[in-house]
Amino acid sequence: MGQKVLVIGSGAREHTIAYTLLKAPSVDEVTVAPGNPGMLKDGIHTTQLSQSNHAALIDFVKDNDYDWVFVGPEVPLIEGIVNDFAAAGIKRSAHPRPPPRLKVQGFRQAAHGPSQHSDRPVQDLQRS
DSSP states (O other), X not given: XXXXXXXXXXXXXXXXXXXXXXXXXXXXXXXXXXXXXXXXXXXXXXXXXXXXXXXXXHHHHHHTTOOEEEEOSHHHHHTTHHHHHHHTTOOBSSOSSOOHHHHHHHHHHHHHOOXXXXXXXXXXXXXX
């Protein structure tokens, strides 16, 4: 029997990762949380669990006997999801701590919110 893998995310990157994993001979099932409707067309399962609800994701992995988890988006990494999976004894694909650059970018986004001037860096917006 092959492995069951949970992919965290909902975008094109996670769709491609899930699709590629599903083609691997050692993988029988791939589920994406929360996923998107286009994934269903490729035989990828989805679940409507939020990528920010770490406790629900941990319960889902344990209750459904998933072998490991792949975390795609940066936000769950910054929120510490990999550390929570590690504490729960769940195998995961990402390092327990995000790299410093990723952490700084995440904090910058949280502090400044989305920019209305996407072609200008955050520091330039502060001087306007």
